[in-house]
Amino acid sequence: MVIHIEELSKHYGSAEVLSNLNLDIKKGEFFGLLGPNGSGKTTLISIVTGIISSSHGKVSICGLPQNDKKNEYKCQIGLAPQFSALYSELTMRENLKFFGSMQGLKGKGLEEQIHFCSDVVQLVDFLDKPVGSFSGGMRQRANIAVSIMHKPNILFLDEPTVGVDPQSRNMIFECLREFNRQGMTIIYTTHYMEEAEQLCSRIGILDHGAIIAQGGVRELMKSHQCEDLGSVFLKLTGKALRD
Amino acid sequence: MFKLLAICEKELKILLRDKPGLAMLFLMPMALVLVITLIQNNILESSKQTEIKLLVLDLDDGKLGKNLMKGVEDSPFFSVVQKLDNKPLTLDKIQALVANGDYQAGMIIANHASEMQVEKVLKILDGGSFHQKEPTVLLIFDPNLQSSMKMTLSSMVKRLIQTEKISTLFAQLKGKMGAIPTLGSGENNLWASADQVIHEHSKEIEDSFVMLHKDQVHPNAVQHNVPGWTMFAIFFISLPLAAGLIRERNDGTLTRLRTMPISIPMLFMGKIITYVVISLIQLLLMLWIGKSILPLFGTPSLDLGHSPFLIILVGLCAALAACGMGMFFGVIAKSYDQVASAGPILIVIAAAIGGIMVPVFMMPDFIQPLSNISPLHWGHEAFIDIFLRGASLADLLPNLFKMISFFVVMTVLSVIIYRKQKL
Numbered sequence: 316m317v318i319h320i321e322e323l324s325k326h327y328g329s330a331e332v333l334s335n336l337n338l339d340i341k342k343g344e345f346f347g348l349l350g351p352n353g354s355g356k357t358t359l360i361s362i363v364t365g366i367i368s369s370s371h372g373k374v375s376i377c378g379l380p381q382n383d384k385k386n387e388y389k390c391q392i393g394l395a396p397q398f399s400a401l402y403s404e405l406t407m408r409e410n411l412k413f414f415g416s417m418q419g420l421k422g423k424g425l426e427e428q429i430h431f432c433s434d435v436v437q438l439v440d441f442l443d444k445p446v447g448s449f450s451g452g453m454r455q456r457a458n459i460a461v462s463i464m465h466k467p468n469i470l471f472l473d474e475p476t477v478g479v480d481p482q483s484r485n486m487i488f489e490c491l492r493e494f495n496r497q498g499m500t501i502i503y504t505t506h507y508m509e510e511a512e513q514l515c516s517r518i519g520i521l522d523h524g525a526i527i528a529q530g531g532v533r534e535l536m537k538s539h540q541c542e543d544l545g546s547v548f549l550k551l552t553g554k555a556l557r558d
Numbered sequence: 559m560f561k562l563l564a565i566c567e568k569e570l571k572i573l574l575r576d577k578p579g580l581a582m583l584f585l586m587p588m589a590l591v592l593v594i595t596l597i598q599n600n601i602l603e604s605s606k607q608t609e610i611k612l613l614v615l616d617l618d619d620g621k622l623g624k625n626l627m628k629g630v631e632d633s634p635f636f637s638v639v640q641k642l643d644n645k646p647l648t649l650d651k652i653q654a655l656v657a658n659g660d661y662q663a664g665m666i667i668a669n670h671a672s673e674m675q676v677e678k679v680l681k682i683l684d685g686g687s688f689h690q691k692e693p694t695v696l697l698i699f700d701p702n703l704q705s706s707m708k709m710t711l712s713s714m715v716k717r718l719i720q721t722e723k724i725s726t727l728f729a730q731l732k733g734k735m736g737a738i739p740t741l742g743s744g745e746n747n748l749w750a751s752a753d754q755v756i757h758e759h760s761k762e763i764e765d766s767f768v769m770l771h772k773d774q775v776h777p778n779a780v781q782h783n784v785p786g787w788t789m790f791a792i793f794f795i796s797l798p799l800a801a802g803l804i805r806e807r808n809d810g811t812l813t814r815l816r817t818m819p820i821s822i823p824m825l826f827m828g829k830i831i832t833y834v835v836i837s838l839i840q841l842l843l844m845l846w847i848g849k850s851i852l853p854l855f856g857t858p859s860l861d862l863g864h865s866p867f868l869i870i871l872v873g874l875c876a877a878l879a880a881c882g883m884g885m886f887f888g889v890i891a892k893s894y895d896q897v898a899s900a901g902p903i904l905i906v907i908a909a910a911i912g913g914i915m916v917p918v919f920m921m922p923d924f925i926q927p928l929s930n931i932s933p934l935h936w937g938h939e940a941f942i943d944i945f946l947r948g949a950s951l952a953d954l955l956p957n958l959f960k961m962i963s964f965f966v967v968m969t970v971l972s973v974i975i976y977r978k979q980k981l
Contacts (some may be wrong), residue, residue, distance in 0.1 A: 364817040386819035394817045400810030402568065404575045409568070416564035417818045461814070 317342040317469060317500045318363065323372030325358050325524075332358045334524040336372070340502065342468075345495045347515030348504045349548060351557040355524040356504050360471050364394050377468055390418065393467035397474045399458035403447030407438055407457055410446055411464060418465035432460040435490055452483025459490065469500045476510060488514060508545035518544065522552045561820055565828025572802065573836065579798050584840065587791030591784055591847055592855075599779035599857045609637040610707060613652045613664040616640070620672025622722045626695065629718040630665065635710055653698060662703040663711055666696040679726045683734070694719055780860050784848035785941030786914040789934050791844060792837045792876045793908070796884030797901045799833050803888030804897060822973055830881045830969070837877030838870070845869070863944050868951060872944065875961040876937035882968030883933065889975045908932045913939075936960045
């Protein structure tokens, strides 16, 4: 297992956001993490990526327990947050250089990765433009480029296609499929069910802080007697608004 | 180490590309130190060195009038004006000119003042009483004149009248008593000597400033203001630092950094190093203004004292304290707006109670103890110790220790709060 999560819980005061959650993800999987607003998706990703700590439970990545060898653990992870977490004042090159340096890259290796990653997301021509001048689609592509600078084994993407035009979305999908083909494990959260159907080899549906269903897309549709993933999702999580 | 350098490089680039932020960091304190020093220098000049034009009307034309005239003419504070447009002054004219604020003070010596003085002494010596109907000297002042100048003139005139009174007394005693046999030969010279003693005032008072070490500089507006406003500028660095932290938290870059193999103290350290360097550049700029720019406007040049190293050391400790404050603002503030609105107010309050705008000893008693909790006060005191009191490193240690302790406490608190924050 590339990701092993065992009895994971997270409390904010008396509110329980995650409740004894167990999840295993295999190497090379394209795992779709779905759930309504407030289901605990972001909290789960934040704990696994080391942004926040859990109240209880164990997480390990590539066999590395989260609380031991923290730096080695973090080197396995790439995160593309929902809102492109980049410095608007800096150019694309400067952003890649800075975040690459934070991942331990330097010298020629850093320069090569800057070129490779900007090429993958087709932003080589914009390397010396400030990120603040980028369109939404360009920012998301730059966001993904930064998250793969250190060649992580696992890539977490938090709704990477929000506010992105169809062309950039298509480009992002192609990139992600290619990364996955090359062996990268991808954890993908989205509210667009068709995206998950299109991309993911396995789906986990999270609600009220627990995984309520998991399996392949067809397997889930079959077991819940639905024609598409959206229907499965609504059947399991209900139609009540979660605002 | 290269990660730390990368953080510093990133911080510097972001700061240099923020033109309004840079203007706030450099131009605002430069403008403040220039304007305030020039204004205060002018005030000090007008109260200490510039002569006040004193309109004088001597209706006496006797010994007392002459001595009063000589007294004010010899004073470094007053320049006597007896005629305007070649026309002698009148009481009404003097009153009108002073009332209009064209002149700050006027002195009218009463008609027959010398005779009145003699008559008064004689009557008192004869055991009688003397009721003076009119004042010997009438002084009139512009309400805008500083009270210190008013007191200076009043005191001087009183002293001169008193001296003349004693002199008249001795002259009358001599006339009445003639020679004094009991004093032996040369008694006539004794009267003359007594008169000389009355009028002799040389070397009675010498004023000087006491300093921690010898051969130090003289206080002036430049020596007072440049350190004060330099501290103010250094502490303003806390605002862009805090704003940067909030921006990183809001745009998700801090979230991304938390997933990377980099520790929070190192992230903070990179920011601190960058902003400390910027603060030291600010310090050098302010010193340069004091040394080279302010003299172009007629002020004295800033005297850097005996040890530029100590100035840099105080600047470094102040910059660290300011960075600690900035980190703390950055982690506790919920939004950029909170820092932008509350931050400057807090710094201005800290500067005010810290004695940067008004010396602490001039503040109300209940506020004075508060100055001890202002980090700006510690830095300002340390700078004043160097610039005006010629302090050594040992003298500065208490304030340096306070600033370093403040930095450590603020930074540790910031790291703890930041770690617990939900991003």
